Amino acid sequence: MQYSEKVMDHFMNPRNVGEIENADASGTVGNAKCGDIMKVTLKIENGVVVDAKFKTFGCGSAIATSSMATEMIKGKTLDEALRLTNKAVAEALDGLPPIKMHCSLLAEQAVKSALQEYFIKNNLLTDENRHFFDKLDEDAHDAG
Amino acid sequence: MSDVKRVYLDHAATTPVRPEVLDVMLPVFGRQYGNPSSFYRSGQEARRLVDQARQSVAACLHADPREIYFTSGGTESDNWAIKGTAAALGGKGRHIVTSRIEHHAVLHSCDALARQGYEITAVEVDADGLVSPEAVRAALRPDTILVSIMMANNEIGTIQPIREIGAICREHKVLFHTDAVQAAGALPIDVGDLNVDLLSISGHKFYAPKGVGVLYIRRGVRIANLLDGGAQESNRRAGTENVPGIVALARALELAVAEMPATAQLQSRLRDQLIEDVMSRIPHTRLNGHPTRRLPNNVNFSFEFIEGESILLMLDHFGYACSSGSACTSGSLDPSHVLLAIGLPHEIAHGSLRVTLGHSTQAEDLRRLTADLEQIVARLRAMSPLYEEKTQAGL
Ligand SMILES: Cc1ncc(COP(=O)(O)O)c(C=O)c1O
Numbered sequence: 001m002q003y004s005e006k007v008m009d010h011f012m013n014p015r016n017v018g019e020i021e022n023a024d025a026s027g028t029v030g031n032a033k034c035g036d037i038m039k040v041t042l043k044i045e046n047g048v049v050v051d052a053k054f055k056t057f058g059c060g061s062a063i064a065t066s067s068m069a070t071e072m073i074k075g076k077t078l079d080e081a082l083r084l085t086n087k088a089v090a091e092a093l094d095g096l097p098p099i100k101m102h103c104s105l106l107a108e109q110a111v112k113s114a115l116q117e118y119f120i121k122n123n124l125l126t127d128e129n130r131h132f133f134d135k136l137d138e139d140a141h142d143a144g
Numbered sequence: 145m146s147d148v149k150r151v152y153l154d155h156a157a158t159t160p161v162r163p164e165v166l167d168v169m170l171p172v173f174g175r176q177y178g179n180p181s182s183f184y185r186s187g188q189e190a191r192r193l194v195d196q197a198r199q200s201v202a203a204c205l206h207a208d209p210r211e212i213y214f215t216s217g218g219t220e221s222d223n224w225a226i227k228g229t230a231a232a233l234g235g236k237g238r239h240i241v242t243s244r245i246e247h248h249a250v251l252h253s254c255d256a257l258a259r260q261g262y263e264i265t266a267v268e269v270d271a272d273g274l275v276s277p278e279a280v281r282a283a284l285r286p287d288t289i290l291v292s293i294m295m296a297n298n299e300i301g302t303i304q305p306i307r308e309i310g311a312i313c314r315e316h317k318v319l320f321h322t323d324a325v326q327a328a329g330a331l332p333i334d335v336g337d338l339n340v341d342l343l344s345i346s347g348h349k350f351y352a353p354k355g356v357g358v359l360y361i362r363r364g365v366r367i368a369n370l371l372d373g374g375a376q377e378s379n380r381r382a383g384t385e386n387v388p389g390i391v392a393l394a395r396a397l398e399l400a401v402a403e404m405p406a407t408a409q410l411q412s413r414l415r416d417q418l419i420e421d422v423m424s425r426i427p428h429t430r431l432n433g434h435p436t437r438r439l440p441n442n443v444n445f446s447f448e449f450i451e452g453e454s455i456l457l458m459l460d461h462f463g464y465a466c467s468s469g470s471a472c473t474s475g476s477l478d479p480s481h482v483l484l485a486i487g488l489p490h491e492i493a494h495g496s497l498r499v500t501l502g503h504s505t506q507a508e509d510l511r512r513l514t515a516d517l518e519q520i521v522a523r524l525r526a527m528s529p530l531y532e533e534k535t536q537a538g539l
Pocket of ligand 1: 156157216217218219220222247249294296297298323325326346347348355357
């Protein structure tokens with residue numbers, strides 16, 4: 001498997017590993033049967049993601065994309081965090097092998113799943129932002 | 145980390161060509177390059193090399209030289225044995241018995257036949273990966289034309305009771321093929337004693353180059369040709385002989401057979417030490433494959449709560465080349481069919497690691513591997529949401 005140096009860096013030295021205690025939101029996606037599970041926890045203050053952490057069971061790119069995705073939303077407003085895409089995560093890692101693109105989608109879904117929980121809990125869902133959560137219904141393994 | 149010592153521990157995937165083999169093979173490329181089918185002297189010289197190689201391979205397998213056919217490798221030998229038997233005996237019957245843990249060269253050959261209307265029974269294996277001879281007997285039908293059961297498994301190393309299965313096939317007058325690709329050079333092979341009619345081997349698993357193999361076909365057994373063309377290999381396998389490869393395979397097999405008792409003793413000692421060290425130092429680890437009936441060089445673990453590709457990637461970073469049955473390393477969604485067949489749940493099959501020893505393996509390499517593995521597994525578990533659940537549940 002040929003991974004970029006960025007992927008290897010985020011795999012060997014992952015950022016934001018762990019779980020936030022008393023997190024404001026958490027989301028878990030994937031399943032053990034398919035070989036990848038990601039759990040993202042968020043600390044949110046005044047509409048800003050002040051901290052993000054992850055725990056991942058999965059391959060090298062699953063760990064690297066979790067690390068990168070949490071890194072990309074830290075310090076961002078909820079509105080900005082909602083715009084995270086798997087493409088952006090993959091690009092930030094200087095690309096992923098085609099058969100690993102599903103890992104980046106899973107990372108996006110983990111973040112979105114945590115955000116969705118927060119939006120629902122705090123009555124923030126509107127017709128304008130609802131579509132940002134559409135990707136949660138996709139099967140990550142269909143992503144190419 | 146390009147300065148770390150590279151330790152190759154994937155000898156079931158392939159082996160380097162050993163110097164003694166290179167020595168006999170290299171001149172055949174440049175100086176003794178004749179075509180064995182040619183009339184003039186250099187051709188006859190090449191013919192002599194191929195004939196000698198055939199005699200030598202026959203002696204190693206306790207076969208007759210007329211029963212040895214050189215091929216392009218294990219995959220071709222398996223395809224030829226299975227499809228050739230099906231084509232020759234399809235009028236007599238269309239049922240083939242194999243096992244759930246065969247190499248894809250066997251399983252996919254059977255799949256191809258299934259698409260042509262043949263019926264395939266893949267017998268189950270037990271939790272150690274053993275095929276029961278009685279299960280094979282029970283699978284036989286009046287229209288069974290072939291049984292194909294591997295001698296030793298490439299992932300978990302389990303060694304099958306080939307002699308007993310062969311005896312049952314003989315009793316029922318059904319042809320018996322064994323894929324001995326992992327066994328050749330590691331275990332004694334006597335085709336008479338094993339009751340086999342067809343047997344596949346591949347050079348690159350025992351320190352010969354890639355792209356050369358053998359199919360043993362018992363005298364009197366008729367199977368259809370896979371490759372049509374020239375009259376090579378007694379009209380049964382067309383194509384100009386891979387003379388350097390054939391010379392190399394023969395030399396490598398001779399050496400492996402001569403060294404077998406010593407190699408087996410050394411490697412099984414290293415193997416058992418590695419198993420003991422890893423199992424005692426890393427909790428939530430299981431050994432896949434049979435505890436004793438296994439290839440001397442094969443170790444296969446599952447580390448719970450973590451995924452195999454990430455283990456391989458960290459090991460690679462620290463200099464070790466190993467392999468895994470996780471889906472992520474196979475490019476498919478499912479983990480290895482072998483690990484599923486021995487009953488592992490998907491998530492545990494995803495966390496497998498295969499370490500296969502070879503001539504270059506030193507006890508010290510394995511001690512370092514154990515220590516590095518302990519750290520790698522701990523690091524990955526610290527990142528795993530599954531581990532956290534288990535530890536919180538008090539397990
Ligand atoms: C058990 C088994 N059968 C068949 C093969 C295929 O052999 P080859 O690589 O020579 O085609 C292999 C090795 O890959 C193997 O391990």
